[in-house]
Amino acid sequence: MMQKKRKKTKKQLETWALLLPILVIFIFFFLLPLFFLFITSFKTFDASSGIANEWTIQNYVKFLSDPFYLGIVWRTVKIALLTTIITIVISYPVAFHISKANGRIKNYLTLLVLSPLLISMVIRCYGWSILLSNNGVVNNTLMSLGWIDKPLTLLYTELSVVIGMVHVLFPYMVLSIMGSLERIDPSVIRASQNLGAGPVRTFFSIVLPLTLPGIFAGSVMVFSLSVSSFVTPAILGGPQVKVMSYLAYEQAAVLLNWPYGAAIGFLLIFIATITIIMYSKILVRSEKGVAIQ
Amino acid sequence: MSYLCLENLVKTFNKTEVVKKLNLEIKQGELVSFLGPSGCGKTTTLNMIAGFTEVDEGKIVVDGKPVHLLPPNKREMGMVFQNYALFPHMTVFDNVAYGLKLSKIGKSETQRRVLEALEMVRLSGYEKRYPKELSGGQQQRVSLARALVIKPKLLLLDEPLSNLDAKLRQEMREEIVEIQKNVGITTIFVTHDQEEALAISDRIAVMYEGRIEQADSPVSIYNHPKTDFVSRFIGEVNQIQGKVTEILGTHQSKLNFYGNEQIVAVNAMKNAEMDFFIRPENIQISLVETNDRNIGFKAKVERKMFLGAKTRYILKAQNKHLIADISNVVLNSNLIHEGSSVYAAWKPEHLLPSRNVR
Numbered sequence A: 001m002m003q004k005k006r007k008k009t010k011k012q013l014e015t016w017a018l019l020l021p022i023l024v025i026f027i028f029f030f031l032l033p034l035f036f037l038f039i040t041s042f043k044t045f046d047a048s049s050g051i052a053n054e055w056t057i058q059n060y061v062k063f064l065s066d067p068f069y070l071g072i073v074w075r076t077v078k079i080a081l082l083t084t085i086i087t088i089v090i091s092y093p094v095a096f097h098i099s100k101a102n103g104r105i106k107n108y109l110t111l112l113v114l115s116p117l118l119i120s121m122v123i124r125c126y127g128w129s130i131l132l133s134n135n136g137v138v139n140n141t142l143m144s145l146g147w148i149d150k151p152l153t154l155l156y157t158e159l160s161v162v163i164g165m166v167h168v169l170f171p172y173m174v175l176s177i178m179g180s181l182e183r184i185d186p187s188v189i190r191a192s193q194n195l196g197a198g199p200v201r202t203f204f205s206i207v208l209p210l211t212l213p214g215i216f217a218g219s220v221m222v223f224s225l226s227v228s229s230f231v232t233p234a235i236l237g238g239p240q241v242k243v244m245s246y247l248a249y250e251q252a253a254v255l256l257n258w259p260y261g262a263a264i265g266f267l268l269i270f271i272a273t274i275t276i277i278m279y280s281k282i283l284v285r286s287e288k289g290v291a292i293q
Numbered sequence B: 001m002s003y004l005c006l007e008n009l010v011k012t013f014n015k016t017e018v019v020k021k022l023n024l025e026i027k028q029g030e031l032v033s034f035l036g037p038s039g040c041g042k043t044t045t046l047n048m049i050a051g052f053t054e055v056d057e058g059k060i061v062v063d064g065k066p067v068h069l070l071p072p073n074k075r076e077m078g079m080v081f082q083n084y085a086l087f088p089h090m091t092v093f094d095n096v097a098y099g100l101k102l103s104k105i106g107k108s109e110t111q112r113r114v115l116e117a118l119e120m121v122r123l124s125g126y127e128k129r130y131p132k133e134l135s136g137g138q139q140q141r142v143s144l145a146r147a148l149v150i151k152p153k154l155l156l157l158d159e160p161l162s163n164l165d166a167k168l169r170q171e172m173r174e175e176i177v178e179i180q181k182n183v184g185i186t187t188i189f190v191t192h193d194q195e196e197a198l199a200i201s202d203r204i205a206v207m208y209e210g211r212i213e214q215a216d217s218p219v220s221i222y223n224h225p226k227t228d229f230v231s232r233f234i235g236e237v238n239q240i241q242g243k244v245t246e247i248l249g250t251h252q253s254k255l256n257f258y259g260n261e262q263i264v265a266v267n268a269m270k271n272a273e274m275d276f277f278i279r280p281e282n283i284q285i286s287l288v289e290t291n292d293r294n295i296g297f298k299a300k301v302e303r304k305m306f307l308g309a310k311t312r313y314i315l316k317a318q319n320k321h322l323i324a325d326i327s328n329v330v331l332n333s334n335l336i337h338e339g340s341s342v343y344a345a346w347k348p349e350h351l352l353p354s355r356n357v358r
């Protein structure tokens, strides 16, 4: 009995020892700064020292009562939602085909899908800005084809931000959907056909519901990465398409108003969390049987 | 008139012929088992019938209509899979109703038939459960109900019981046969458990390397195997050799086994060596010499294994091993010890001639 207990504690000790490095990093470099940031967001701003020693909720009130800022919140969420939806739509067929391919072809295709992640975010964004600028490849091609007379404004719009974002983030979605597609037992598909369902019916009644967990996991990743992304909106949107992360950066790094920047940062985390929770609720309701693992 | 006809079926995977000109006819209402070693093409053949695997050559005719070019969803066959293959995101009710919803019968009729099917597999009251809330045996029952509720033309079962434990397997197989007989549905049952096949089948199709070696009733398969493979594969056999000493007429020869002569109903050539199979339970042993017709020869008991109702004796005679299974009711196993000298004998009609020509 005693021995058993000792054995158990030893095992637990080992587990904790293995977790220690990541725990240290998580606590000291993530939770603690976050905590300080939280404190900071309730301090007043002092032009000389940045953070003054007085408590206030003014930072939040100011942000949430100003239509300009609320507009930016809406834009941030809108861009992230659009990015998520578009990635789902374009990633699903890709994931479907890759998961059907076999052996070596599958490996190559997977590598191809992952390739955007191999290029630096900044370089990729500048690439897009070359393509989309007023005398960029897209506009020049369209004009030489005679389809348009004057260049379309593509760069520094919400559209260009979404395009850039989709390009970076769709590999996450593809991998996530592929994972859940591959977890489907092939005999379940056969059972559906056997019972009289054609390919379309089988897809909508069986395959799609069974991949919802993958779609969900991918959406959470893509949404949270895009709602908080900074580089892509900064380069492809610029000051014309301000999003919350850009605002937080501007306040903290340019205007040196740390408390206000911190408050914006916290609201961003809050909005992302709420959206994800709501999203999972909707998804779970629509498919009660599939557990979101 | 046969209900299902498999005519010269051929399937090739990566240039290897997995099913080689397979022929089989099944009558309406029959339960036929596909029995054979792993990799002999049972699943492939079943998948060709269900339409999951394309037929390379040959024809599949169901009820007079060729079906081998139809997609699986147009073949109206009910399949039960080894791993149940229930839809994990649907309740038991929705799983069973799936095929009916596609056939556009009314809602109340669907409900009635689903409940009826669940009652048939003794799962009434489980409608609202999800597959993961059921035991393996219950899941397989749902799967059976789901396949039968659409009233398919054929019921196809691919090792439906192999994921269940021994006791449950036996219960389930009896249940399946009972349901099959009640519904009267033509059924193919794939298994590599010969006891299962012997117990439940109207006929067994013994498969080997992509062909059907013999398709016959369990009794015929066991007592009159047509090929050496069937002899060896079904039940256990001893392989013995005899030398022909005298030809007594057509189908009547005298052979010498282990120094004793016996008249056997075979055609033979004088002085030829012939192979025979004999089942362990057809060998008798006694402590004294037996009568003349069941020739007795001297053997030594090398090992003795108590197996419950019977005892297995490993005998050695003229440097060859023989296995004999003797019922403990017939012979008290306490009388015979390892190392004892005994007389072994068999009746000539129990000898299964080998087709292997030397």
Ligand SMILES: Nc1ncnc2c1ncn2[C@@H]1O[C@H](COP(=O)(O)OP(=O)(O)OP(=O)(O)O)[C@@H](O)[C@H]1O
Residues within 6 Å of the ligand: B013, B014, B018, B036, B037, B038, B039, B040, B041, B042, B043, B044, B045, B192
């Ligand atoms: N999709 C496939 N591609 C290539 N070879 C295959 C394929 N399916 C089956 N085979 C081969 O065909 C042969 C027969 O396979 P099959 O699954 O029909 O055997 P089985 O009789 O069902 O065996 P088991 O009792 O192990 O289930 C095997 O040698 C297998 O390797």
Ligand SMILES: [Mg+2]
Residues within 6 Å of the ligand: B042, B043, B044
């Ligand atoms: Mg098989």
